[in-house]
Amino acid sequence: MFKYRLPFWGFKRAAELTPMLGPLEHRVMETVWRRGECSVKDVCAAFEASMAYTTVMTTMDRLFKKGLLARRKQGRAYFYSATASRDELDSSVASGFLEVLLGQRGDAAQPVLSRLVDLVGESDRALLDELDRLVQEKRRRLKKGEPS
Secondary structure (H helix, E strand, C coil), rough: CCCCCCCCCCCHHHHHHHCCHHHHHHHHHHHHHHCCCCCCHHHHHHHHCCHHHHHHHHHHHHHHHHHCCEEECCCCCCCCCCCCCCCHHHHHHHHHHHHHCCCCCHHHHHHHHHHHHHHHHHCCHHHHHHHHHHHHHHHHHHHHCCCC
């Protein structure tokens, strides 16, 4: 699991649930996820439009400082790799989002949960069944005193 807790800033649609990433940061992360470990030069080469090397270098340094990229130095160049997969990042952001929504006060959870069930039911009946299965499984674990 992704080791950093990512803050959720503002209310966004599901496609935008990487709130701390700007458009260029998102493109860089997509490239690193697709290619694996790469240098600034590698990322620049992957972009079709011409992008200044220093712009990509600054962006990758920002992503490193945010904890989304790890880096190692080889000679004069840094080689970067993602610290989390796309799924781990999405899961971490979604968890933070849900913690904010559900943690405000006791009765705040009802509209969130109700809307979640509505959306899941509208989009995919099998997913609604899976949600029900997960709830039942969680209840059994809690009853037995098992950890989450």
